[in-house]
Amino acid sequence: MSQVRAWSTQGSALTDTAAQIDSTVDAFDAVMNDLLRGVDAVSQSWQGDAARASSAQADAEKQFSNRLGIAILDIADDINRLGPTFVRSCEVARSLADSLTGGGYLVADNGTVTPPADARPGHPVDVPAGADGAVAATIAATNAAVHQQDLMAALATAGQADADLARQVEAALVALGQAADRATTSVPVRPEVSAIVDGRASLPSDPKALNAFWDTLSANEKAALWNADRSVGNRDGIPAADRDHFNRRHLAEMEIAERAKVNDYIAANPYIKDGKVTAAPGPGGYVADGRREDEFSKVTERYRALTGLEKALDDPTGSNPRFLLQVDDRGRGAVAVNNPDTAANVTTYVPGTGSNLGNIGGGIDRAQTMVGAAERADPRAATSVVAWYGYDAPQGLGAAAGPASAAGAAGPLDSFQDGLRATHEGASPSHNTVLGHSYGTVVVGEAASEGHTLDADDLVFLASPGIGGPNSPDDLSLTGVAPSDMAQHVYASTSTTDPIGLTEGIHGISPNNPEFGAQRFTSDHSNHPRLSDHSAYWDTHPDGTQNQALTNMALIMTGRGDETE
Known part of the structure; x- marks a missing residue:
């Protein structure tokens, strides 16, 4: 009982742990996105074999960090998914024990329930007030046995919930170890996932069905799906933490692509200096300035967004x-x-x-x-x-x-x-x-x-x-x-x-x-x-x-x- 009482107060701790894992992955994603931007910036002027090797290594690290991040998020997802059931089962057992204690029964730490030595009519509370002394003691003993069965069942439910959560987190940690293999290691995926990656099959379109399918995937399989389709994070039915992880990665790649378009435009239009349109010469300069500013604004609109x-x-x-x-x-x-x-x-x-x-x-x-x-x-x-x-x-x-x-x-x-x-x-x-x-x-x-x-x-x-x-x-x-x-x-x-x-x-x-x-x-x-x-x-x-x-x-x-x- 003492363990269950301690567990029943840990609901916020579990939630906080999951939130901290999410935040850590966000910070990790931000670092990796900065790395990709840096490589892209350098690649604009760096050419040759060394540049190509560096770019390939950056792509490999992107693959590696992506599946590593999603593997870490799977731990948070397990806590979010099973944690509430675990805490609730502990609260039920604690509440039942408190109710029995408040009603006059004795509850041992191992869940044993016994009647008080001074059992009498009306004490414990479920002994009829009209019963005489001997009958009251018998009723209290009988009721205690029934209450003990109920409490033991509640404790067993809490123990099973604890085991389920521990088993899932342990499995997620094993998967994290597998995901931590370097990017050069082949990523094992099941045939049904390979079919989706190769375009021979599709993810379920129904959000509920997609969620059920997503729960069966390993971190490596989720990463493989994103590698094949950058927009997978937009799909309804995928957990919010996973969507956020994939979409932040996609956002960085979209920024890089849009920045390249802006740079190409600037290179082809020398009147743009330090990101601003310089004044056009001649009597028609004012009109030209307006036209150029509108055009440049449209070119940069998506990047700015x-x-x-x-x-x-x-x-x-x-x-x-x-x-x-x-x-x-x-x-x-x-x-x-x-x-x-x-x-x-x-x-x-x-x-x-x-x-x-x-x-x-x-x-x-x-x-x-x-x-x-x-x-x-x-x-x-x-x-x-x-x-x-x-x-x-x-x-x-x-x-x-x-x-x-x-x-x-x-x-x-x-x-x-x-x-x-x-x-x-x-x-x-x-x-x-x-x-x-x-x-x-x-x-x-x-x-x-x-x-x-x-x-x-x-x-x-x-x-x-x-x-x-x-x-x-x-x-x-x-x-x-x-x-x-x-x-x-x-x-x-x-x-x-x-x-x-x-x-x-x-x-x-x-x-x-x-x-x-x-x-x-x-x-x-x-x-x-x-x-x-x-x-x-x-x-x-x-x-x-x-x-x-x-x-x-x-x-x-x-x-x-x-x-x-």
């Missing part, structure tokens, strides 16, 4: 790590603040018009703000918020008047939510919320209707111009929520001074309209309409108070939507 994303992945708080869940060459991405696979509350934030990889940093800042608000609303539960920039958002008001972007985003958002549910660890499912802002509400509306069912517990429509086809909560669909209960799971708010209110009708009825039937909550407003009010829902005022909308969002995110105002 990628380097900005890398900077935004740094955690300024030191306690809210960031996970790169998606990045591609089409300007789409997704970043989680805190690990969604281990958080009790998970929110997906879907931005609106003008959002792209170049400004995802602002979305990550909003995600960080929501995490802080949720932690204040429920300090006992961990919250993760994902800035989901995983669709081709309209980049102007004209495009935002149409449904095309939202229709194209519905499937990816639906799949992303399925993936979050498939990869979540722990005995209890997380409370999942999907929150759309502005045109993002149209995306959420499309993804929860028209044949789609979002795997989420609640929807939040913030500053919405309408959400497309749905005219009421009855037209929306969430996994596990009955149609008759949908109105209790749909929330909406628009500030009275947010100009978006003037656009209702472009995409149908606003969910903030009382006739829609959503749960409406309060947002702060100004003295008169201001464009800035459209993005003020996450603001903190000079006096330190936060926008009422943020307070209400936090309540919804933590499963307390019935407390919103």
Whole structure:
């Protein structure tokens, strides 16, 4: 019992250990990415056999470090996957023992339960008060034997959970040793994985099926899949830590490729000095300057977006790590603040018009703000918020008047939510919320209707111009929520001074309209309409108070939507 009592208090220690492993791998990835950038920079001017040998060695080290990193992450994944069951089984045994002790029984360290020497009517508590002395002692002894069986079973469950966790971590350590073979060592993979690597088969497209398959892979096999397909980290159903590892590596390679394009452009255009367009001579110089600056800006746009994303992945708080869940060459991405696979509350934030990889940093800042608000609303539960920039958002008001972007985003958002549910660890499912802002509400509306069912517990429509086809909560669909209960799971708010209110009708009825039937909550407003009010829902005022909308969002995110105002 003393061991189980000690184990039952180690839940946070296990979580902290897994988080530290994740952070260590992130730091390792950063070092390797810097190494690759350095080799690439040198290779621009270094030619010959020695240069080729150096490049080949760098590629070999990349392969080696990649599978080494994923092998280390497998240890954290085992802790995240089996740790909660282990801690919960210990808590059950401890709670049962405490209950028996509090009820008057004696509990030995080996789990033996005996009645007290002074057993009498009403003592222990499950001895009937009307029993006489001799009968009371007999009842207490009989009950003690039953309680002992229950406690021994609980202790056996805790012991099995401990053995399962130890066995998995030991196996992961063996795999780590195998992965630590130098890059020149051949990487053994099973035939079914080789078929995928060679293009003769495909990974499962269903997130739940992919997650089940991924759990069977060794670190070497995971690395082999990434070597064959750099975008594998974008797949829904792969654990967040693995996605982050692969995508950070891919991000560095994308930066190198984009930097090469920029360097080629600069080399072909000598009027660019120190990264800036110099003045063109002659009377038409002003026009030429503008044209050259626009062209150079377009050439560098993707490189600037990628380097900005890398900077935004740094955690300024030191306690809210960031996970790169998606990045591609089409300007789409997704970043989680805190690990969604281990958080009790998970929110997906879907931005609106003008959002792209170049400004995802602002979305990550909003995600960080929501995490802080949720932690204040429920300090006992961990919250993760994902800035989901995983669709081709309209980049102007004209495009935002149409449904095309939202229709194209519905499937990816639906799949992303399925993936979050498939990869979540722990005995209890997380409370999942999907929150759309502005045109993002149209995306959420499309993804929860028209044949789609979002795997989420609640929807939040913030500053919405309408959400497309749905005219009421009855037209929306969430996994596990009955149609008759949908109105209790749909929330909406628009500030009275947010100009978006003037656009209702472009995409149908606003969910903030009382006739829609959503749960409406309060947002702060100004003295008169201001464009800035459209993005003020996450603001903190000079006096330190936060926008009422943020307070209400936090309540919804933590499963307390019935407390919103």
